[in-house]
Amino acid sequence: MAYGTLAGVPPIYGLYNSILPPFIYAVFGSSMQLSLGPVAVTAILTKSAVETLNPTDEEQTILYSSVLGFWSGIILIFMGIFNVGFVVSFLSNTVLSGFMSAAAFIIVASQFKDLFGITGTSSGQGFVSVIYDLFANLETFSWQTFLCSIAVIAIIFGFKKIPRVPSWIPIELFMMLLGILVGYLEPFSIVTIGHVPRGLPRPYFPPLIDLPMRTVLTQSTVIAIVSYIGSIALAKNFATKNGYAINPTQEFIAQGLTGVGTAFFRGHPVSGSFSRTAVNNQMGAKTPISGMITGTLIIIFLLLLTGIFQFLPKFVLACIVILSVRSLIDYQEAIYLWKNQREELAVFLITFLLTLFAGVDLGVFLSIAVSIVFIIFQSSRPSMVELGLCKSGVFRNLDRYPNAKTWPGIFILRIEADLFFANVDRFKERIYEHAQIPGVKAIIIDGSSFNRIDASALHVLSSIATDLKNKNIIFALSRVRGPVRDALRVSGISKLVYGDPRDSILEILDLIFHENSVNSPHEASSEVQVEVHDERQSS
Secondary structure (H helix, E strand, O other): OHHHHHOOOOOHHHHHOOOHHHHHHHHHOOOOOOOEEOOHHHHHHHHHHHHHOOOOOHHHHHHHHHHHHHHHHHHHHHHHHOOOHHHHHHOOHHHHHHHHHHHHHHHHHHHHHHHOOOOOOOOOOOHHHHHHHHHHOHHHOOHHHHHHHHHHHHHHHHHHHOOOOOOOOOHHHHHHHHHHHHHHHOOOOOOEOOOOOOOOOOOOOOOOOOOOHHHHHHHHHHHHHHHHHHHHHHHHHHHHHHOOOOOHHHHHHHHHHHHHHHHOOOOOOOEEOHHHHHHHHHOOOOOOHHHHHHHHHHHHHHHHOHHHHHHOEHHHHHHHHHHHHHHHOOHHHHHHHHHHOHHHHHHHHHHHHHHHHHOHHHHHHHHHHHHHHHHHHHHHOOOEEEEEEOOOOOEEEOOOOOOOEOEOOEEEEEEOOOEOOOOHHHHHHHHHHHHOOOOOOEEEEEOOOOOOEOHHHHHHHHHHHHHHHHOOOEEEEEOOOHHHHHHHHHHOHHHOOEOOOOOOHHHHHHHHHHHHOOOOHHHHHHHHOOOHHHHHHHO
């Protein structure tokens, strides 16, 4: 019910959203513990998306939210059928944590109006808009509502911190019942959720015309991606804990069908719930039948017990939402990144701030853009190290093994990445930095890290090989993998470089020593003929 209000629809629609998903997912899903239904992030995304469609009344808001649920389900089904789930991989864990943390702040801010008893606030897309609307209507602030809200949060939070108290005890339900009693007695002016209709929702077909379809499909894609990412992460987590595997394609289909089915009963988009899935797992659920039992109990409630909830204060639902989303604020990830990966911490903070100020709907696209930019940035600046020969006969990074053997005028380099358009210019710069060193005679590239090479890199390699040859500098490629060697042969680069690209570094060195007398051939033979066979094996 709380997530219904968060999605901008009447609370009862949060219950409608909890009926069909367990039954549909039980038939088509692959997780035994995952609980699909209304969740905070999907709800706030739905509210933001509906606002872009400019509904004129509550009925249109409900209608538009079900349309979004329908199309997000269709999109998930198509993603499963055509195996385009790779799109979600562009949201790295760092980016997703930043997005979810910002979304949690926006969700919490959106509940302040009910928490403080403030009325007359308008909807806002981002954190700043929500806070601005809050202060603009501050004259309606209710001290009584605020104090009751603090009491509810303190009781629920404190109860969950009591040692050895089972976490499945529904303290939130007890607080709702207490809130209903307060709302019924009404010791002061309290905003309640009002009339809650009895019975099940009537099925209908959501309208698919007379709507701005470009906006609908764009917003539905955002909702589909975020809901799937949240659900698949949960499903994989609990599948690992219980010793079975998840089928990602099946999950696309199952969650898509769930969204479509829910839309026919005026439901808004759904996703996997961490708290309900965790309770399922803790209570020993081994099949999706547990979800079907939950759905059955909600049906019984809707048929018999809805009347008492008309006295439920809105501030109680606001408190429940705030406490439920606090786990989304991933400050531990920020601390971890500060200690270990400060570049990724910058990505986390950029994603967080962009989502916080732009809103969750635009924040998804900005998060994907940040993730792609970060990937390109990292790819364009790969590590490129100089190698030396250790006593074990293996070539190592000279920065880590400063005592490794090197030869005057010979530089052995390795780029720690594939060679393609994004990093080939940096590769070229490093080659020419060494080519300008006085006395340079040979540059050998360890190509063992090349899994692929594109046309841009081939052109640059051809240019480097030709230029260095004109300068009487040996340019050699060694330990190159088969597919890359094929590209070098077809492009003619194999004829431009020194030696054979499949040779080991030691074999290239021997060839240089014997043909060019860079060092005493006898000395070279005794010093570098170490584990040549092993080098060939590793290439």
